Amino acid sequence: MGMQGDFLQLLKEQGYTLGAPTAVGTGHALTNATTILAFKYRDGVLVAGDRRATAGNMVMYDRTDKVLEIDPHSVMAIAGVPATAYEMVRILEHSFKYYRRTQLQELSFDGKLRAVSKLLKDNVPAALAGTGAVVPVFAGYDMEQGSAKIYFYDILGAEFEGVEYAVSGSGSPTIRGILHYLNTWGEQPLCALPEEQAMVQALRLLTSAAEFDSATGGVNREASLYPVIKLITGAGVQTVPDATLKPLYESQVVRYV
Amino acid sequence: MYEEPYRWVEAVGNRRQYLDEQFKQGSPVVALTYDGGILLTTVSKGTPKLYEIYDRLALGGMGHPTDLEKLRFSLLEMAHVEGFNRSPSDVTGSRLVKYGIAPVIKQAFEEVYKAPFIVRILVAELGQKPEKDALLTINYDGTFEETTGRAVLAATLAVQTKMMSYLKEQTPATLSLEQALDLALRTWAIGSLAHQQEETDQQAEAKPPTSGTGSSAVAILSSDTLIAHVRGIAGERTIECAVLDRQATGTSKYRSLRPTDLARLLPKAFQSVVAN
Numbered sequence: 001m002g003m004q005g006d007f008l009q010l011l012k013e014q015g016y017t018l019g020a021p022t023a024v025g026t027g028h029a030l031t032n033a034t035t036i037l038a039f040k041y042r043d044g045v046l047v048a049g050d051r052r053a054t055a056g057n058m059v060m061y062d063r064t065d066k067v068l069e070i071d072p073h074s075v076m077a078i079a080g081v082p083a084t085a086y087e088m089v090r091i092l093e094h095s096f097k098y099y100r101r102t103q104l105q106e107l108s109f110d111g112k113l114r115a116v117s118k119l120l121k122d123n124v125p126a127a128l129a130g131t132g133a134v135v136p137v138f139a140g141y142d143m144e145q146g147s148a149k150i151y152f153y154d155i156l157g158a159e160f161e162g163v164e165y166a167v168s169g170s171g172s173p174t175i176r177g178i179l180h181y182l183n184t185w186g187e188q189p190l191c192a193l194p195e196e197q198a199m200v201q202a203l204r205l206l207t208s209a210a211e212f213d214s215a216t217g218g219v220n221r222e223a224s225l226y227p228v229i230k231l232i233t234g235a236g237v238q239t240v241p242d243a244t245l246k247p248l249y250e251s252q253v254v255r256y257v
Numbered sequence: 258m259y260e261e262p263y264r265w266v267e268a269v270g271n272r273r274q275y276l277d278e279q280f281k282q283g284s285p286v287v288a289l290t291y292d293g294g295i296l297l298t299t300v301s302k303g304t305p306k307l308y309e310i311y312d313r314l315a316l317g318g319m320g321h322p323t324d325l326e327k328l329r330f331s332l333l334e335m336a337h338v339e340g341f342n343r344s345p346s347d348v349t350g351s352r353l354v355k356y357g358i359a360p361v362i363k364q365a366f367e368e369v370y371k372a373p374f375i376v377r378i379l380v381a382e383l384g385q386k387p388e389k390d391a392l393l394t395i396n397y398d399g400t401f402e403e404t405t406g407r408a409v410l411a412a413t414l415a416v417q418t419k420m421m422s423y424l425k426e427q428t429p430a431t432l433s434l435e436q437a438l439d440l441a442l443r444t445w446a447i448g449s450l451a452h453q454q455e456e457t458d459q460q461a462e463a464k465p466p467t468s469g470t471g472s473s474a475v476a477i478l479s480s481d482t483l484i485a486h487v488r489g490i491a492g493e494r495t496i497e498c499a500v501l502d503r504q505a506t507g508t509s510k511y512r513s514l515r516p517t518d519l520a521r522l523l524p525k526a527f528q529s530v531v532a533n
Contacts, residue, residue: 098333
């Protein structure tokens with residue numbers, strides 16, 4: 001039955017399975033992607049991620065995009081095994097489009113959250129076997145309610161609302177504390193930050209994460225590599241260009257001591 | 258009784274007659290390429306007739322809503338599964354039509370014990386480059402045609418020819434979206450008037466439906482008459498327009514034009530149509 005507009009169901013009918021449990025072999029270091037964060041600021045949500053992917057103690061790739069646009073109003077940031085995460089993003093992207101085109105209406109924000117949970121639940125065997133754990137942060141703009149929202153998940157698919165902020169990945173313990181401190185005792189709470197200040201904070205947070213976590217890549221100015229920062233507002237998702245981040249980083253993040 | 262070849266041919270012939278009859282009340286569909294993409298236009302009553310199929314694919318249809326829905330779903334399923342398993346660039350209108358729905362439609366048409374699909378379908382595909390834009394039309398018997406630039410769906414072949422020759426005559430070298438809309442609506446009116454003409458011809462003289470009578474009368478109709486016809490009908494029906502917009506940001510290029518867009522884009526003569 002294709003009438004429900006469920007793309008994952010359609011794939012399954014054709015024999016597709018996500019996350020088959022495979023025992024992880026010894027001597028293979030799996031690729032992992034690392035620090036991601038999302039917080040609400042004055043105009044919506046900011047979602048950011050560093051760009052490093054590691055396999056064991058080796059840097060696999062320095063231009064990973066972990067903040068992926070799923071549709072014009074939602075973004076999924078990924079930490080964990082990129083192979084599985086990218087597959088999930090592709091399924092979600094097709095699911096939301098398929099729903100919209102078959103049912104002739106947009107999938108509700110809650111429906112989108114549920115779709116993420118379902119994928120994670122299907123992926124539990126692989127996550128537990130150690131080959132495909134993904135811990136995403138899902139952020140978007142709920143057009144019906146006119147508000148920005150952040151959700152984070154555990155590897156089993158439980159969904160938690162991040163009322164003010166959410167973090168995930170190996171570098172996240174470092175910045176979780178900073179976010180709490182900033183939000184509680186900072187000059188103003190995160191949700192009152194104007195756009196530029198929000199971007200500065202995101203750059204500082206990721207730089208801090210890179211300071212204490214070898215699997216997180218900070219800013220590499222020589223190679224002009226900046227984190228990926230996306231802003232989601234009522235007008236949609238907007239990727240902040242490096243040309244905007246560069247001066248902010250140089251004037252407000254770097255300290256010469 | 259259909260086991261004998263003659264009977265079968267006769268049965269298929271009857272089927273054609275029956276199906277031709279079904280499209281009489283239908284509303285024509287016009288597809289045109291303009292400088293920024295492809296425009297699809299029709300005037301619908303109740304159920305919509307223009308749909309999004311994939312990132313660069315749109316569908317226009319005539320016929321029974323349920324049959325159209327069935328085929329729309331198979332197109333959507335095929336397109337999305339293919340786009341996921343391979344890549345969005347491998348989803349092409351021509352593959353979906355030739356290997357996907359056309360054989361299904363043909364089979365249903367020739368299995369005389371079963372119900373045929375009462376549909377005529379138009380698939381528009383926005384290419385990566387304008388030269389790659391394609392328009393495909395499929396008839397109820399599964400025959401399909403691939404064209405570029407312009408395509409129409411209408412109740413009979415005669416009406417279709419009339420609309421196409423009007424389009425050919427009127428299309429300048431390049432069209433803006435505004436010009437394309439104007440031309441598409443006038444062409445729609447040509448088709449709609451020709452449908453009416455055939456109806457009255459048939460009632461008056463009981464002629465076969467493909468009769469050429471009245472073709473010359475329609476061909477020389479002025480723009481004013483055509484606009485008046487659209488105006489007269491727009492009260493109880495809705496003008497439905499959709500574009501595959503090459504400039505659209507993001508992967509989905511399909512956008513249906515809302516009444517506010519139409520009010521902005523339509524030439525003055527048509528403005529009162531949208532006000533309804």
